[in-house]
Amino acid sequence: MANSQEVSQTSTSKKAKEPSKNGVDSSINVEMKWAEFVHFAEKNQNLLIGIGVIVLLSIAGFVYWNYRIDSIKDDAAYELEKVMPFYKNSDFKTAISGDSTAKGLSEIAEKYTGTPAGNQAYYFLGNAYLQTGDYKSALTAFGKVSGSGLLTSAASAGEATCYEQEKNYAKAAKLFYTAAKETPNDALAPIYFTDAARNYELAGDKSEALKIYQLLVKDYSKTNQGREAEKAVARLKSVL
Numbered sequence: 001m002a003n004s005q006e007v008s009q010t011s012t013s014k015k016a017k018e019p020s021k022n023g024v025d026s027s028i029n030v031e032m033k034w035a036e037f038v039h040f041a042e043k044n045q046n047l048l049i050g051i052g053v054i055v056l057l058s059i060a061g062f063v064y065w066n067y068r069i070d071s072i073k074d075d076a077a078y079e080l081e082k083v084m085p086f087y088k089n090s091d092f093k094t095a096i097s098g099d100s101t102a103k104g105l106s107e108i109a110e111k112y113t114g115t116p117a118g119n120q121a122y123y124f125l126g127n128a129y130l131q132t133g134d135y136k137s138a139l140t141a142f143g144k145v146s147g148s149g150l151l152t153s154a155a156s157a158g159e160a161t162c163y164e165q166e167k168n169y170a171k172a173a174k175l176f177y178t179a180a181k182e183t184p185n186d187a188l189a190p191i192y193f194t195d196a197a198r199n200y201e202l203a204g205d206k207s208e209a210l211k212i213y214q215l216l217v218k219d220y221s222k223t224n225q226g227r228e229a230e231k232a233v234a235r236l237k238s239v240l
Contacts, residue, residue, distance in 0.1 A: 076117030079108050084124075092128040109141065119145045119152075126158050135162040153183035157192055164199055173199035177212070190216055190225035197232065210236045 082102035086095040098104030103111075105125040112118035126141035139162050145155035160175035173196045180192035193212050200209035213236065216229035 076108065076112050076115070076121075079103050080117070080121060080124075083108065087124060087128060090131070092131045095128045096125060096132075109144070113144070114146070116147075119147060123151055123155055123158070126155065130158060130162060130165075133165075135166055138162050148182065150184055153179045153185075153188070153192075156182065157188075157195070160195065160199070164195075164202075169199045169203035170205070173197075173203055173205070173208070190220040190223045193220070194225045194229070197229070201236075206236055206240055210240065 079102070083095055083098060083105055086092075086099075086102070087105075094104070096104050096106050098107060105121050105128060109118055109121035109125050112121060122141050122144045126138045126145070129135070129138035129141055139159055142155040142158040142162070145152055156175050156179040160172045160179065163169075163172035163175065176192050176196035176199060180189045180196060183189050183192065193216055197209045197212040197216070200206070200212065210233065213229040213232040216223075216226045217233060220226035220229075
């Protein structure tokens, strides 16, 4: 099952939010730190909050909006860095709601809805709810992660995990399969495919499970999942 699993707290002084002298946004270091928490092997990737390309009708508007997005980006990274230690220490209730020292993921996600920072916050919020057993709230949070790529595929896997916990295996299987097809991470794809196959079996759809195990044997033979899939193929062929 693809479940969620360091961020050092920085000073709350104004200096912590200022760009460095070499022109590099200070939020980059923040993002690199808290991105390490993404639970699927993303420790090997640079999961940074980015700035989208905005097309406006005037140069003045373009400059203004880029300034605003830079400010939002820096503020969001700063707020996320403050709350992530709670997440790291498995204090998920505080991570969700915050305390006197930090805004919670719920507030941050809502504040930056529709931005890359908001997507990051919703993803971690979903994982936090998942860890507390609040699957309904987790599904809502994961469902608000928009876009494409690593984060959205991980959110799909998060939704799938919720449905598996609720024993809705057919829906979990479809979402794990979607995550496997959409993730750009070659290390995660066979994990998600294995999760999908397991849930198809649990749902009673052994034929669909067999297809996925065969895909794992064919395309991921050198992975642990591919090797285990060989056994599953033999097992399922004996009963189908």
